[in-house]
Amino acid sequence: MMQRVSPVQKNFGLADDELIRHLMLQSGVYKPLSRDDVRLDTDNLDSSQVDNQTVTDNQTNPEFHINQQFKEALSLYESKDFENAYHLFEELADKGLIPGLYYQAIMIYDGKGAEENAAVGFALMQKVYEMSLISPVDVEFRHLACYHLGNACAQGYGTSRSEELAVSWWQRAANEILFDPHKNVEKQVVTDAGVLCQTAMGSYYSRCSKPEGADYTKAFYWHSEAARNGNISSVAQMGMFYLYGLGCQKSSALAHEHLLLAGTRNNICAIGHIALYYLENNMAESAYSWAVRAADIVGNLKGLDAGKVDTIIRQVTSSSANRGDEEDTKRSLAMSLFILGYLYETGRDCVARGRYTAADYYSAASKIDLDAVLFLGNRLKLGRSA
Structure with missing residues (x-):
């Protein structure tokens, strides 16, 4: 009894998205400098000299200024001063910094602080993906790009509508965070955006828009991966699959377990x-x-x-x-x-x-x-x- 999911919104719409707040300083470029990042000979310095020296080194360090500019831009963005936020993100993007380019793409796509142009926003988001392929510290932004590019293709906004292309974008990130039992747990790569892509894959295969109809076996697979990574929406979908026997063997006990877990977390x-x-x-x-x-x-x-x-x-x-x-x-x-x-x-x-x-x-x-x-x-x- 799974139904077609509604189309995504016609924007990247992250102004009020809590996911982005988790990414504010996740890029390696923008991690605040700690005392461990500053190489000092502290054996002959008292604590006040160390503090003063740290402040001086921070002020002359280019990464410190980039970090401050990024935080200022985010603050302006969250306070809805989009025009000034856009200018700061644009400056960061011009320096070749992926998070700045990412926000520039969002703001152009959504028409916040800049003239709305979905096609340009889509192209910039593609550039975010391409640049992040050679930047291991920006894997989250790569997966975010995959998620939003997939949504844009599914909706046909800023590009031609194509479910096949949407799936190809989502799958790039979804595959990168697949659970590998042969890997050490600490080496497993998991990103919030990658999990969203896994859920999107599950939702796609549970829809009936394809000529051959829903593929609940694939839907079950992708929702199970997303559920393993903590996505509550996918946990709920797993409960429904088990309850009605879609893509898996019907199991009242497993249905109850998954539905109860999702329900108690307000799904x-x-x-x-x-x-x-x-x-x-x-x-x-x-x-x-x-x-x-x-x-x-x-x-x-x-x-x-x-x-x-x-x-x-x-x-x-x-x-x-x-x-x-x-x-x-x-x-x-x-x-x-x-x-x-x-x-x-x-x-x-x-x-x-x-x-x-x-x-x-x-x-x-x-x-x-x-x-x-x-x-x-x-x-x-x-x-x-x-």
Whole structure:
């Protein structure tokens, strides 16, 4: 019952992306200088002389000034002073520095601080990838470039639309962080952006846009790699695969394990499916406790319309635990509301029976995702109050 995922946004959109904050000083070029980086003969110096000497050496070190300029540019960027931030990033890019070029590409692509030009932004991001191939300290930026170039190709924004090219970009980074059991754990290369590419690969293969349909075997493989690397969205997808036997042998125990792990980490996609798991295993109270979380997110059922649904989905999928899972989030919310309707219709131990309350939940579920309602109505053989 996996559904096509929504297309990516038509921008690189990292102004509010917490991932980028983790990268602020990750490049080797921008790591702050510590006292260990400064070679001093400290045997004949007291502590104040060492401190003064360190300050002097920092002030005359070109890398120190680059570091300060980069931090200033980031500060301006995060405070939404995009024009001044762009000029500083452009200066860094002109010096051949990958992080500066990366931000320049983002800002031109998104039209922040510079005239929007998706094609130029795409070309600059390609340059980020090419330059980072010979820079081992900037592997994260290479993988970020792969992720965003893949998204741009999938959307056809700044370049011609091509799912095949999108996959080729994602796979470059995804392959670089594949788990190798023969390697020492400390030598395993894992980047946040590389994991996002693995999840994107899994989502691509679970879609039905290809003539031959979804390839759940490949989807399972890539989501399992991303889940191994800690991506909660992929953990949730693994739970769904095990629950419905998609690309793997059906396993109720493994489905529960993965869905529970994702749900406890606020992945909304997992909630509807774990509520269904508990309901079908005669644990109505547990099903209710999970499904009601979705009701809390939706809020007032009476005022629910398409505009409010879109707002809710955007808010939910802006978090790292639910990144980009628009369609699956809709489905999970609808499933949760439908299950609440089912519980009120049947009057299970956890709630008093109420046909009107059940009808409200069924109606709200239908407004969010009618396909999910039809799926559950058929699976549970109920829903007659809607």
